[in-house]
Structures are given as C-alpha cells and as structure tokens.
Amino acid sequence: MSTENCIHIENICKSYKKQKILNNISFDVIKGEIFGLLGPSGSGKTTLIRLLMGMEYPNSGKIEIMGNKVPDLKTIESIGYTAQADALYTDLTCEENMKFYCQLYKIPKKECIKKINEALEVVNLNEHAKKIVSTFSGGMKRRLSLAISLVNSPKILVLDEPTVGMDPVLRKQIWLELENLRNSGVSIIITTHVMDEAMKCDRVAMLRDGNCISLGKPNDLIKEYNCNDLEEVFLKLGGDKDEN
Numbered sequence: 001m002s003t004e005n006c007i008h009i010e011n012i013c014k015s016y017k018k019q020k021i022l023n024n025i026s027f028d029v030i031k032g033e034i035f036g037l038l039g040p041s042g043s044g045k046t047t048l049i050r051l052l053m054g055m056e057y058p059n060s061g062k063i064e065i066m067g068n069k070v071p072d073l074k075t076i077e078s079i080g081y082t083a084q085a086d087a088l089y090t091d092l093t094c095e096e097n098m099k100f101y102c103q104l105y106k107i108p109k110k111e112c113i114k115k116i117n118e119a120l121e122v123v124n125l126n127e128h129a130k131k132i133v134s135t136f137s138g139g140m141k142r143r144l145s146l147a148i149s150l151v152n153s154p155k156i157l158v159l160d161e162p163t164v165g166m167d168p169v170l171r172k173q174i175w176l177e178l179e180n181l182r183n184s185g186v187s188i189i190i191t192t193h194v195m196d197e198a199m200k201c202d203r204v205a206m207l208r209d210g211n212c213i214s215l216g217k218p219n220d221l222i223k224e225y226n227c228n229d230l231e232e233v234f235l236k237l238g239g240d241k242d243e244n
C-alpha cells in the first residue's frame with residue numbers, strides 16, 4: 001500500500017437543525033486501501049458519504065479528494081459511487097441503464113460495450129443484461145448499482161452498503177473484486193454494519209452517534225482492546241446501543 005493521501009477529512013461537523021449528526025470527524029484514506037466506515041444504523045455513515053460526494057455541506061471542517069476541495073466537478077468524474085438507495089431507471093433494461101451512465105461519463109461509444117460487459121461480469125449480471133430492471137430483485141438492483149459505479153474505471157470507489165441483499169457467495173465474489181481493485185491502486189471507502197466485511201478492510205473507522213470512537217487496522221484494534229473480534233471492540237467502546 002502506498003502512503004499517498006487520496007481522501008482527506010478534517011474536523012467535520014454536521015448538524016440538521018439542532019441535531020448534531022457528525023462530531024469532529026477526521027481521517028485520511030490512502031491510495032490503494034479499503035477503508036471501512038463501521039457503525040450501527042443512524043451513526044452517521046451515509047451523512048459522511050454524502051458530504052464526501054459534495055451532496056451536502058458540512059457546518060465546519062474540510063474535505064479534500066486528491067488535493068481538491070469538495071465539491072469539485074472534475075474530481076467527481078474520477079469517483080465511482082454507489083448510493084444506499086439505487087438510482088436506476090426501472091423501465092429500462094440493465095444494459096440500457098449502463099449505457100445511460102456511459103454517456104454521462106462521456107465514455108466513447110466504441111468502448112461502452114466492453115466496459116459494460118466487464119462491469120456486469122464483476123457482479124454476475126451478464127445473463128440478465130437485456131432484462132427490464134423493474135423485474136430485478138433487491139440484490140440484483142444493488143449489483144447493477146455497483147456495476148454502474150465501476151463502468152468509469154474510477155480511481156476512487158465510494159460504496160454505501162453495496163452488498164445489502166446479496167447472498168454470501170456473491171458477497172464473497174464482490175469482495176474478491178474489491179480486493180483486486182484495491183491491489184491495482186483503486187482507493188475504496190465503504191460503509192457497513194457487517195463485522196465480517198469490516199474485517200476485510202485495511203482500516204476501519206468506528207462511528208457511534210456521529211463520533212469516531214476508534215480507527216485503525218481491524219486486527220490491531222482487536223489486539224489493542226484485548227478482544228476476540230471487532231464486534232467485541234465495538235461493544236467495549238460503548239457501541240452497544242445498536243437499534244438494529
């Protein structure tokens with residue numbers, strides 16, 4: 001892993017009206033690492049992702065992606081993003097959805113089909129390419145969203161719970177692919193509340209009520225707090241009020 005800084009998050013605070021959602025969050029994501037945001041429902045993971053994507057503004061603090069202050073249109077083009085809610089055209093086919101995003105990213109027509117096939121292969125959807133998305137299951141829609149985020153060969157992947165609704169075999173396949181992408185230098189920031197996924201991250205930040213309660217390599221955290229697994233670390237640090 002290189003030490004080149006890719007995402008810089010510094011003292012981020014975010015409130016909605018009087019409710020504090022994120023409290024002084026700071027961390028960096030290094031080039032070619034999988035960085036996990038781990039926390040229970042409502043801990044602020046999606047809010048942080050939306051700030052990172054420039055979809056919301058923080059009340060204070062700063063976010064930079066590859067040295068550019070967010071929001072920056074040029075930088076956004078090098079990011080692949082999977083939101084928590086699938087942004088798909090359900091009346092179109094899987095392939096038509098992919099083509100739409102290819103046009104958005106201005107991928108030359110000649111390259112589109114190759115890129116689409118490669119991305120659909122990662123998520124195992126090739127044989128469903130011609131099907132209308134409204135006939136897809138929740139897990140298939142998630143897979144298509146993930147494929148869309150890959151179609152632009154992004155340097156940075158921002159994934160908000162990308163594997164929700166997927167079976168264990170497919171989840172394993174997706175994680176292998178994420179590891180391949182990481183090894184080729186792609187930086188990945190991913191939210192999850194699944195501990196076994198968090199273990200696959202190079203580093204994790206644990207969020208609780210908008211506070212970062214711990215940050216480090218999963219195995220280092222387990223050792224540091226003398227625990228058997230990440231879940232125990234989380235509980236030990238007062239993260240036991242999960243409403244899931």
Ligand SMILES: Nc1ncnc2c1ncn2[C@@H]1O[C@H](COP(=O)(O)OP(=O)(O)OP(=O)(O)O)[C@@H](O)[C@H]1O
Pocket residue numbers: 016021039040041042043044045046047048084193
């Ligand atoms: N636009 C908004 N207006 C007011 N409150 C909001 C808004 N968006 C999020 N919140 C609140 O911010 C808190 C954090 O929400 P967020 O979606 O970031 O959590 P999360 O960790 O991603 O949860 P989940 O795992 O369920 O997606 C919640 O209490 C939520 O109700």
